Amino acid sequence: MSSWRSVLYVPADKPRALEKAAGLAADALVLDLEDAVAPGAKAEARQAAARFLADRRFPGPVLVRLNTPETPHFQADLEMALTAAPAGIVLPKSEQAAVIRDLHLGIPLWLMIETPLGVLNAPELSRVPGVAGLMAGANDLALGLRARPGRDRQPLLYALSAVVLAARAHGLLTLDAVWNDLKDPEGFLVSCVQGRDLGFDGRTLIHPSQLEGANRVYGVSDEEAQAARALLERWEAAAAQGQGVVSHQGQMIEELHARQARELLERWQVEQRQI
Numbered sequence: 001m002s003s004w005r006s007v008l009y010v011p012a013d014k015p016r017a018l019e020k021a022a023g024l025a026a027d028a029l030v031l032d033l034e035d036a037v038a039p040g041a042k043a044e045a046r047q048a049a050a051r052f053l054a055d056r057r058f059p060g061p062v063l064v065r066l067n068t069p070e071t072p073h074f075q076a077d078l079e080m081a082l083t084a085a086p087a088g089i090v091l092p093k094s095e096q097a098a099v100i101r102d103l104h105l106g107i108p109l110w111l112m113i114e115t116p117l118g119v120l121n122a123p124e125l126s127r128v129p130g131v132a133g134l135m136a137g138a139n140d141l142a143l144g145l146r147a148r149p150g151r152d153r154q155p156l157l158y159a160l161s162a163v164v165l166a167a168r169a170h171g172l173l174t175l176d177a178v179w180n181d182l183k184d185p186e187g188f189l190v191s192c193v194q195g196r197d198l199g200f201d202g203r204t205l206i207h208p209s210q211l212e213g214a215n216r217v218y219g220v221s222d223e224e225a226q227a228a229r230a231l232l233e234r235w236e237a238a239a240a241q242g243q244g245v246v247s248h249q250g251q252m253i254e255e256l257h258a259r260q261a262r263e264l265l266e267r268w269q270v271e272q273r274q275i
Helices: 015-021 039-055 076-082 098-105 116-120 122-126 138-145 154-171 187-200 208-218 222-241 255-274
Strands: 006-011 027-033 063-067 086-093 109-112 132-134 173-176 202-205 244-248 251-253
Touching: 006 015, 006 208, 015 039, 015 109, 027 039, 039 063, 039 076, 063 076, 086 132, 086 208, 098 109, 098 122, 109 116, 109 122, 116 122, 116 138, 116 154, 122 132, 132 154, 138 154, 154 173, 154 187, 173 187, 187 208, 202 208, 222 244, 222 251, 222 255
Parallel strands: 006 027, 006 202, 027 063, 063 086, 086 109, 109 132, 132 173, 173 202
Antiparallel strands: 244 251
16 A cells, blocks of 8 residues: 655656655656657657666656657657556546557556546546546646636536546545645645545645645644544444444444544554655
């Protein structure tokens, strides 16, 4: 089990960014061959990504975001990824399950849901064998919807929840969209809390300055872990006496709450190992 609180995009054609990324406290990296790389730098980015993957200096999962199949860069991106064997392949603007199914990659797929059609087809996309997770893409989605999301992302909440719902229904991980305004760290933290409360496992990020906040908001604090232990102790003592419901700190708890506490403790233990 891995933690996916913070997943940082790194432009694969930027040597200094790659060098720095290897030592950052991100849970995972995405080497970007798509939006962050100019058309003339695509070949250089592929070569740099392959070298980074071969060096294996980053301790966590490293994914690669390919260009879309409609571009002239996709086939070369795909061949590099199949050879370099990253922890996963990120496919932008995923919309049609048949297209994803026909790829037969043999490497875990992370589908970016960032168009209206992608949102509507998210349940079908989630059922494709080999898909490991869904990533929300708010920038393209807002463009496709002609929406004007503000700090509260209100116009996107239906779509974001639809991504979470599809992922949870099919046992997938799901990551919230990036936050663009680096001059508004408070807004970023507020949106992280919103994304956590919507059910996302973590956040895709565009800058190292966002790592600490994402890890904190999407992570499990020591206080939360201690509270979960106390709940489990109370529940296990009651269950040993044949009770199906018991009062704990003024609330009635049952097996459902015990399962939640066990899951939270498991996540906390994973995060402790990654520190």
